[in-house]
Every structure is written in C-alpha cells, then in structure tokens.
Amino acid sequence: MEFDVVLQQPGVDLAVVRKVLCDVDPAALVDMDPLQPGIRVAAQLTTGELAGLLAEAGYPVEAGAIRPRPSVCCGGCGG
Structure with missing residues (x-):
C-alpha cells in the first residue's frame, strides 16, 4: 500500500522512520x-x-493523518 502521512512535527528523520519500517x-x-x-x-x-x-519511530499520528493512496497497479505483472 501507499500512504500519505501528515506530520505536525518539523524535521522528520527519514532514516529513523525507514529503519523501523x-x-x-x-x-x-x-x-x-x-x-x-x-x-x-x-x-x-x-x-x-x-x-x-510511526509512534515507535517517535512520530505518533492520529488515524486520520494517514491516508491510503489509490492503487496504481495495472495488473500487468500478475501481482
């Protein structure tokens, strides 16, 4: 899945978030x-x-701050 996540905290450490994910x-x-x-x-x-x-990484968010993005899958690869 792809998500847009609205964060209120400035200066997100992407390396920390990436590690946890x-x-x-x-x-x-x-x-x-x-x-x-x-x-x-x-x-x-x-x-x-x-x-x-995200909370584990130090960036807690409300459920409404996470918005799933529409799928861009065309089905062509069979996945």
Missing part, C-alpha cells in the same frame, strides 16, 4: 512529500500497523 517490510520506501507537510510511505502494512510503527 524496513524491520517489518524490507522493501518499504519513505520520502518527504514536497507538496504537503508530511511523508509518503510505500509498504505492505495496514493503516494501524503504520501508525504503530
């Missing part, structure tokens, strides 16, 4: 969103799991 999903990706105050996450997680991992 990759401990659960080694293929997880995280980066800053240049168009909003937050991050983008791609990982095989539920919204609740992501919220728990």
